[in-house]
Amino acid sequence: MLQTDLDLLILGGGCAGLSLAIRLAEASGRCRRVTVIEERADYISDRSWCFWRLGPHRFEPLVARSWSRVAVRSASQAVTADCARTPYQLLQAGAFYDYARHVIAGSDAVRLETGVSVTGIPVAVAGGWRVETSTGVLTAAQVIDTRPPGLPRSGNSTLWQSFFGQELVCEQPVFDATCVELMDFTDAVPGAVAFTYVLPLAPDRALIETTLFDPHPRGPSDLAELQRRAVERLCGDVPTRVVRTEAGILPMGMARDPGSRDPPGRGYLRAGLMSGAARPATGYAFQRIQHWADVCTEALRCGQMPRGHKPDPLLTRMMDRLFLDVLRNQPERGAELFLRLFGGTDMRRIVRFLSDRGTLLDRAAIVASLPPGLFLRQLLRPPQRDLAGA
Numbered sequence: 001m002l003q004t005d006l007d008l009l010i011l012g013g014g015c016a017g018l019s020l021a022i023r024l025a026e027a028s029g030r031c032r033r034v035t036v037i038e039e040r041a042d043y044i045s046d047r048s049w050c051f052w053r054l055g056p057h058r059f060e061p062l063v064a065r066s067w068s069r070v071a072v073r074s075a076s077q078a079v080t081a082d083c084a085r086t087p088y089q090l091l092q093a094g095a096f097y098d099y100a101r102h103v104i105a106g107s108d109a110v111r112l113e114t115g116v117s118v119t120g121i122p123v124a125v126a127g128g129w130r131v132e133t134s135t136g137v138l139t140a141a142q143v144i145d146t147r148p149p150g151l152p153r154s155g156n157s158t159l160w161q162s163f164f165g166q167e168l169v170c171e172q173p174v175f176d177a178t179c180v181e182l183m184d185f186t187d188a189v190p191g192a193v194a195f196t197y198v199l200p201l202a203p204d205r206a207l208i209e210t211t212l213f214d215p216h217p218r219g220p221s222d223l224a225e226l227q228r229r230a231v232e233r234l235c236g237d238v239p240t241r242v243v244r245t246e247a248g249i250l251p252m253g254m255a256r257d258p259g260s261r262d263p264p265g266r267g268y269l270r271a272g273l274m275s276g277a278a279r280p281a282t283g284y285a286f287q288r289i290q291h292w293a294d295v296c297t298e299a300l301r302c303g304q305m306p307r308g309h310k311p312d313p314l315l316t317r318m319m320d321r322l323f324l325d326v327l328r329n330q331p332e333r334g335a336e337l338f339l340r341l342f343g344g345t346d347m348r349r350i351v352r353f354l355s356d357r358g359t360l361l362d363r364a365a366i367v368a369s370l371p372p373g374l375f376l377r378q379l380l381r382p383p384q385r386d387l388a389g390a
Ligand SMILES: Cc1cc2nc3c(=O)[nH]c(=O)nc-3n(C[C@H](O)[C@H](O)[C@H](O)COP(=O)(O)OP(=O)(O)OC[C@H]3O[C@@H](n4cnc5c(N)ncnc54)[C@H](O)[C@@H]3O)c2cc1C
Pocket: 011, 012, 013, 014, 015, 016, 017, 037, 038, 039, 040, 046, 047, 048, 049, 050, 051, 116, 117, 118, 119, 146, 147, 148, 246, 247, 248, 249, 250, 271, 272, 273, 274, 277, 283, 284, 285, 286, 287, 289
């Protein structure tokens, strides 16, 4: 049997790869030789991770902002919800990457190699895997692959959440820094659920993000004009300066985990955003990746096989699926549905549901806030044929 260079090779040092590496760097147990391969030569603060704080967590010292109020609004209606018990928190990716690099630098077990890309398809060999990289060949007993398994494509997900955001500094105070505009549906877009997301970082500084839930993935150039209009509406005549941009396309209800189409084999696991980490109803993945990293690290430390993302409970999957199908077929009802949800349900119930901690009562309260006829009609519709593998 081949004596491998490594116990574990992690492909991709983004959120999932580094989250796992941080934990193994703290205590590696029986997984003593770990390398993370990341194609970026340098990390920049390329994304803003937000999540609801459900209790103390390891990234507390890195949290840049925490809000106790969120708003959902349309041109004619607004709902503001108090979330003081489960504040909405912001972690800038730059702070996370710095922290991960710092922890890994202090470890004898884990190495991070930046500016190195995986160049070939990993091949199973006796005792593990052989992976070609831009700086040579590595062999490892186990591989965790966090690279996106493919590009976002129409038909691979019920909806894609595409967004383009700009962090702006204004010459005068413009924003209410105490309240996140979670979904502002003022600028409607025919055929899509479209809204502006505003994270107010200070009265004169905010991340303003144009977001679309749409069957087709959209790039920043598709969203630029909507973004320009949103900034004009929110900032009026006040001069603004763009200090940072970010963009993303998140899956909302992948037809099938692309990684599961060709399970590479024993000792090779796919993880991350497009391999089961994203919650279909929101596209959010940060907290789910942290939970996965805890569970997977525990297994690796004990010398067991790595664990993948756990599928959601059946009821959650059914509720997410039905909600996304309704949004896909009747996007013009999106604003009304989210206003009803946030206006008619205790915020603690919504947060628990969205953070994978929902009880039966939470689910019942959410269902009760929404119009039953619309969802019943959706249930009676024939299944859609344009979702690959659905
Ligand atoms: C702008 C943005 C904002 C987001 N905001 C939120 C949020 O507020 N809340 C939330 O819960 N989720 C959010 N998400 C979703 C999710 O949390 C992130 O996408 C998260 O980064 C996913 O982690 P990942 O490890 O799967 O992917 P990534 O973090 O993208 O990591 C994949 C890594 O693989 C590397 N890679 C790719 N190909 C190769 C190769 N051939 N060789 C070596 N390395 C390679 C990439 O460079 C990258 O570093 C956001 C996503 C984006 C893009």
